[in-house]
Amino acid sequence: MEKTIVNHSQPTEYYEVYVWEWPVRLFHWVNFFSIMILAVTGYFIGNPISIASISEASAQYWFGKIRFVHFVTAYIFVFNSVIRIYWGFVGNKYVRFNNFIPTSRKQWDEILDVLKMDVLQIREKATHSVGHNALAGFIYAIGFVIFLFSVFTGFGLYSAMTDSWFAGLFAWVVPAMGGDHAVRLWHHMLMWFYLVFMIVHVYLAAYHDYVEATGTISSMFGGWKFLRKKKQITR
Numbered sequence: 001m002e003k004t005i006v007n008h009s010q011p012t013e014y015y016e017v018y019v020w021e022w023p024v025r026l027f028h029w030v031n032f033f034s035i036m037i038l039a040v041t042g043y044f045i046g047n048p049i050s051i052a053s054i055s056e057a058s059a060q061y062w063f064g065k066i067r068f069v070h071f072v073t074a075y076i077f078v079f080n081s082v083i084r085i086y087w088g089f090v091g092n093k094y095v096r097f098n099n100f101i102p103t104s105r106k107q108w109d110e111i112l113d114v115l116k117m118d119v120l121q122i123r124e125k126a127t128h129s130v131g132h133n134a135l136a137g138f139i140y141a142i143g144f145v146i147f148l149f150s151v152f153t154g155f156g157l158y159s160a161m162t163d164s165w166f167a168g169l170f171a172w173v174v175p176a177m178g179g180d181h182a183v184r185l186w187h188h189m190l191m192w193f194y195l196v197f198m199i200v201h202v203y204l205a206a207y208h209d210y211v212e213a214t215g216t217i218s219s220m221f222g223g224w225k226f227l228r229k230k231k232q233i234t235r
């Protein structure tokens with residue numbers, strides 16, 4: 001089995017690479033917080049709790065507030081991604097669209113290498129990609145399709161309860177997918193995708209931080225990754 005282990009007992013020289021520009025980092029964290037808010041408010045919409053109170057339900061209006069937060073966040077969620085799509089055209093080489101769709105032999109080889117390392121655990125040599133590794137990029141592309149599905153089903157449902165022209169663009173979704181019940185069920189199930197994705201995603205980001213030692217986790221805060229000037233391999 002191939003091994004690349006850094007000898008940490010020797011001083012190591014690093015150089016820094018600015019990988020994630022601020023619009024990408026901003027997108028990432030707005031996206032994260034939007035999904036958290038949508039998941040919590042959405043869960044309560046699907047499983048409402050009753051709050052006993054002497055005042056009239058219409059005076060409390062707590063459920064209306066929950067739905068309001070869900071809908072406002074839905075708009076933020078959508079327009080935040082529009083900015084990221086724009087940045088896919090104008091951003092640096094690490095964030096452009098070709099990082100997400102594996103079209104070259106090199107990308108497919110990297111996908112295999114990452115699978116061997118992260119999932120099958122039959123390889124102990126990190127791939128050291130500076131931006132996303134090819135497998136991560138491909139999973140984010142699949143995540144984008146799921147995002148579209150949430151937006152279409154969400155705005156499809158919303159179009160029946162608002163005069164908003166934007167929601168009106170999705171009025172065809174509910175009839176096309178077999179009615180309100182089916183669409184709500186799909187919309188609900190998609191929530192679990194994000195939650196499972198997040199657990200695996202954070203685990204893998206931490207794992208790559210450990211095996212690559214380039215500062216993967218902090219890179220989504222500051223933008224920088226740190227690469228070794230020369231490889232220090234001990235065995």
Ligand code: HEM
Nearest residue numbers: 038039042043045046074150151154155157158184188191
């Ligand atoms: C990460 C994205 C999202 C998540 C996790 C999410 C989650 C949920 C969940 C779990 C429900 C309850 C479904 C049920 O069991 O009945 C729900 C309802 C709903 N969501 Fe979302 N949602 C998301 C995005 C959106 C978007 C972009 C819109 C667009 C407006 C939207 C609009 C709605 C509407 C209209 C309902 C039904 C509300 C009602 O019947 O009172 N959601 N959402």
Ligand code: HEM
Nearest residue numbers: 024032035095131132133136140194198202205216217220
């Ligand atoms: C629902 C939660 C999350 C979603 C949907 C999500 C989604 C994404 C996406 C789409 C990217 C690619 C960024 C781009 O090119 O625009 C990314 C990268 C990244 N995320 Fe998240 N993220 C989530 C939560 C988190 C959390 C909680 C952390 C904190 C540890 C985190 C750390 C990172 C890191 C370090 C990267 C860069 C890793 C790489 O090179 O692939 N993410 N995330």
